[in-house]
Amino acid sequence: MPDNEVVIKVENLNKFFPMKKSVFSRAKHFLHAVDEINFEIRKGKVLSLVGESGCGKTTTGKTLLKLYEPTNGKIIFLGRDVTHLLNTDDKKWFHSKTQMIFQDPFESLNPRKTIFDIVAEPMNIQNFGTLRKRELMVMEILKRVGISPPDAFLWRYPHELSGGQRQRVAIARALVMKPEFVVADEPTSMLDVSIRTQVMKLMMELIKEMNMSFLYITHDLAVARYMADEISVMYLGRMVEHADSEELINNPFHPYTKALISAVPVPDPEFKRKFVEIRGGIGKPIDPLPRCRFYDRCPFAMEICSQKEPELIEVGENHKVACFLYNHERR
Amino acid sequence: MRPILELRNLKMYYDTQAGQVKAADDVSFVLNEGESIGLVGESGCGKTSVSMSIMRLLPENARIISGNIFFDGRDVVKLSNDEMNKIRWAGIAMIFQAAMNSLNPVYRVGDQIIEAITAHEPNVTFEEARQRVASLYKLVGLDPERMDNYPHEYSGGMKQRAIIAMSLACNPKLIIADEPTTALDVIVQDTILRELEKIQRKLNMSMIYISHDIAVIAEVASRIAIMYAGKIVEMSDSVAIFKRPAHPYTVGLMSSFPSIRGEKKELVTIPGEPPNLLNAPDHCRFVPRCPFATDECWKAVPSYTEIESNHFVACFHPQNLKKRVSINA
Numbered sequence: 001m002p003d004n005e006v007v008i009k010v011e012n013l014n015k016f017f018p019m020k021k022s023v024f025s026r027a028k029h030f031l032h033a034v035d036e037i038n039f040e041i042r043k044g045k046v047l048s049l050v051g052e053s054g055c056g057k058t059t060t061g062k063t064l065l066k067l068y069e070p071t072n073g074k075i076i077f078l079g080r081d082v083t084h085l086l087n088t089d090d091k092k093w094f095h096s097k098t099q100m101i102f103q104d105p106f107e108s109l110n111p112r113k114t115i116f117d118i119v120a121e122p123m124n125i126q127n128f129g130t131l132r133k134r135e136l137m138v139m140e141i142l143k144r145v146g147i148s149p150p151d152a153f154l155w156r157y158p159h160e161l162s163g164g165q166r167q168r169v170a171i172a173r174a175l176v177m178k179p180e181f182v183v184a185d186e187p188t189s190m191l192d193v194s195i196r197t198q199v200m201k202l203m204m205e206l207i208k209e210m211n212m213s214f215l216y217i218t219h220d221l222a223v224a225r226y227m228a229d230e231i232s233v234m235y236l237g238r239m240v241e242h243a244d245s246e247e248l249i250n251n252p253f254h255p256y257t258k259a260l261i262s263a264v265p266v267p268d269p270e271f272k273r274k275f276v277e278i279r280g281g282i283g284k285p286i287d288p289l290p291r292c293r294f295y296d297r298c299p300f301a302m303e304i305c306s307q308k309e310p311e312l313i314e315v316g317e318n319h320k321v322a323c324f325l326y327n328h329e330r331r
Numbered sequence: 332m333r334p335i336l337e338l339r340n341l342k343m344y345y346d347t348q349a350g351q352v353k354a355a356d357d358v359s360f361v362l363n364e365g366e367s368i369g370l371v372g373e374s375g376c377g378k379t380s381v382s383m384s385i386m387r388l389l390p391e392n393a394r395i396i397s398g399n400i401f402f403d404g405r406d407v408v409k410l411s412n413d414e415m416n417k418i419r420w421a422g423i424a425m426i427f428q429a430a431m432n433s434l435n436p437v438y439r440v441g442d443q444i445i446e447a448i449t450a451h452e453p454n455v456t457f458e459e460a461r462q463r464v465a466s467l468y469k470l471v472g473l474d475p476e477r478m479d480n481y482p483h484e485y486s487g488g489m490k491q492r493a494i495i496a497m498s499l500a501c502n503p504k505l506i507i508a509d510e511p512t513t514a515l516d517v518i519v520q521d522t523i524l525r526e527l528e529k530i531q532r533k534l535n536m537s538m539i540y541i542s543h544d545i546a547v548i549a550e551v552a553s554r555i556a557i558m559y560a561g562k563i564v565e566m567s568d569s570v571a572i573f574k575r576p577a578h579p580y581t582v583g584l585m586s587s588f589p590s591i592r593g594e595k596k597e598l599v600t601i602p603g604e605p606p607n608l609l610n611a612p613d614h615c616r617f618v619p620r621c622p623f624a625t626d627e628c629w630k631a632v633p634s635y636t637e638i639e640s641n642h643f644v645a646c647f648h649p650q651n652l653k654k655r656v657s658i659n660a
């Protein structure tokens with residue numbers, strides 16, 4: 001595959017959750033968890049989704065990996081439309097090439113399975129190779145993620161491992177079949193500070209070595225800056241800004257991105273941050289009105305912002321913003 | 332400056348079936364009136380154990396082995412339960428980790444704060460207490476009209492503000508905030524930290540901020556204590572801690588944090604994992620992870636000493652003495 005090929009692409013992706021009153025009534029209200037999202041990730045690249053909790057990051061990741069059926073839109077993976085995978089062979093093919101790493105290493109590993117069974121699981125599902133071959137591959141990936149010597153861990157159970165070791169095992173399981181595309185959902189947010197950095201560095205190295213594409217979900221912009229080539233900022237289901245990581249951090253356009261960046265604590269007691277005052281808190285996008293979702297909190301809100309929803313528009317090279325402040329300006 | 336709190340060689344251990352957990356092992360520091368200090372360390376290093384010792388809110392299997400905790404001139408360790416009850420909330424208040432979940436769902440939020448006031452100050456009438464809660468609400472940035480709402484009608488950030496209002500209700504001299512914003516989103520965290528800082532200055536209160544996040548502590552504390560495996564391994568003013576960290580663990584922490592400011596830099600990792608506090612050995616606890624370790628470090632526990640004015644370190648080979656290191660700007 002050529003090096004800058006698009007591995008995964010989503011077009012106008014929507015995921016709405018029906019708000020049912022009871023099992024008997026039909027849903028009249030919908031929570032727009034993911035609303036008209038577009039992006040693509042090229043080979044070997046990392047895209048980070050950032051935003052406050054409830055903005056739709058996890059739902060986007062799960063919908064991409066077909067853990068949720070999309071409500072609308074299109075998912076193209078390696079040039080094939082995988083929006084609706086109907087037959088078993090297609091499903092098998094898709095799931096052999098994609099994986100997910102979850103936030104909580106205590107919940108995501110089956111407590112009754114040994115480390116060997118956990119890591120070998122993707123190969124078992126795919127009926128891949130002989131038992132001997134699987135064993136070798138499990139040993140190899142465990143060693144690579146820093147679980148060593150691997151044979152000392154193969155027959156242990158998750159509860160015998162520390163949080164950091166468990167997350168390494170989860171990474172091993174995700175990467176054992178060398179997937180093309182991985183969604184990592186806040187993979188280090190439950191880990192201790194010193195372990196977090198180790199796991200971040202490990203993932204960076206593996207992404208480079210295996211030339212994988214990653215969707216890296218995090219609420220921490222500093223982590224996104226470190227891990228990702230590009231960052232997309234989400235707010236209440238919408239993508240409000242997208243740019244290369246350094247550009248987004250150093251030259252944010254959207255009032256929400258600016259607020260988010262200015263609120264990140266800086267590990268330097270002499271640095272005085274600029275405060276961007278924004279009102280209120282985040283709500284839920286249930287039957288959202290056709291207007292800017294940041295309208296209630298935005299210090300720059302204008303009349304037009306309450307009348308229609310701003311589209312993502314290009315404001316620079318690979319830099320897009322959804323805000324009426326920039327609709328007429330071009331750099 | 333007058334000291335409001337002084338810990339002297341505090342040892343608080345938990346007895347467990349597997350042995351002794353030395354959660355606070357020879358912890359000493361002084362906090363002055365009107366000052367805010369930060370206690371930083373990875374989870375399990377003993378931060379909450381130190382604060383619970385100060386509050387004397389310890390579980391059954393916890394024992395204060397030795398040492399003193401002087402609050403306002405009196406040793407908390409020696410006080411009777413009755414005397415301690417008077418100090419709690421009225422003298423020292425605490426904002427617990429995930430305290431917002433501790434609001435009782437079936438009572439109005441305002442009433443819970445009024446209850447806290449009248450429990451400690453029986454002479455205060457209901458109307459007076461209500462007035463006080465209203466002004467506390469304004470102080471912490473809540474609309475007093477929301478006093479009569481129930482907890483589920485508050486957002487996470489509002490609940491945390493209500494908890495802060497409650498901690499202020501009896502005019503304490505000292506507030507211990509244990510991970511006060513850890514569960515909150517970054518914008519809410521930021522407004523709450525600023526609020527706390529403002530209130531602390533306005534009321535000239537003393538504060539102990541506890542967090543695993545050194546960036547958060549850098550925002551609010553003028554002095555910082557770094558904790559590792561039950562001990563304070565380094566303490567100094569915030570600028571010294573960041574610009575001239577002396578303990579190898581602090582040095583490691585400083586370069587292992589990603590920042591959104593300045594040039595993007597390589598992260599340096601501290602190898603290994605923090606130790607279990609069970610049956611602690613008689614040597615420096617950081618030694619298996621330390622790049623500067625020598626034989627000496629395996630043989631004894633380094634003592635906590637003042638290596639330069641107001642800069643305390645427990646290490647045989649302190650770093651960065653008298654020379655400036657550059658950390659990310």
Ligand SMILES: Nc1ncnc2c1ncn2[C@@H]1O[C@H](COP(=O)(O)OP(=O)(O)O)[C@@H](O)[C@H]1O
Nearest residue numbers: 017031033052053054055056057058059060284
């Ligand atoms: N299975 C579900 N059913 C109904 N609502 C959901 C479900 N999963 C998530 N949501 C809602 O969708 C929105 C986005 O959630 P999520 O994707 O988990 O956000 P994030 O990962 O950014 O915190 C939230 O308002 C959440 O409450």
Ligand SMILES: Nc1ncnc2c1ncn2[C@@H]1O[C@H](COP(=O)(O)OP(=O)(O)O)[C@@H](O)[C@H]1O
Nearest residue numbers: 345352354373374375376377378379380390608
């Ligand atoms: N009730 C208890 N019994 C036994 N050990 C405990 C108890 N509470 C805490 N510990 C242990 O004491 C150590 C310090 O815990 P804690 O003070 O909660 O740390 P921190 O607040 O820094 O995360 C940890 O190793 C923890 O497992």
Ligand code: SF4
Nearest residue numbers: 292295298305323324
């Ligand atoms: S579109 Fe209007 S309300 Fe929305 S972020 Fe821009 S200025 Fe603010």
Ligand code: SF4
Nearest residue numbers: 615618621628646647
């Ligand atoms: S005493 Fe020795 S092992 Fe411990 S931190 Fe200092 S140099 Fe490292």
Ligand SMILES: [Mg+2]
Nearest residue numbers: 057058059185
């Ligand atoms: Mg999530």
Ligand SMILES: [Mg+2]
Nearest residue numbers: 378379380428
């Ligand atoms: Mg704690």
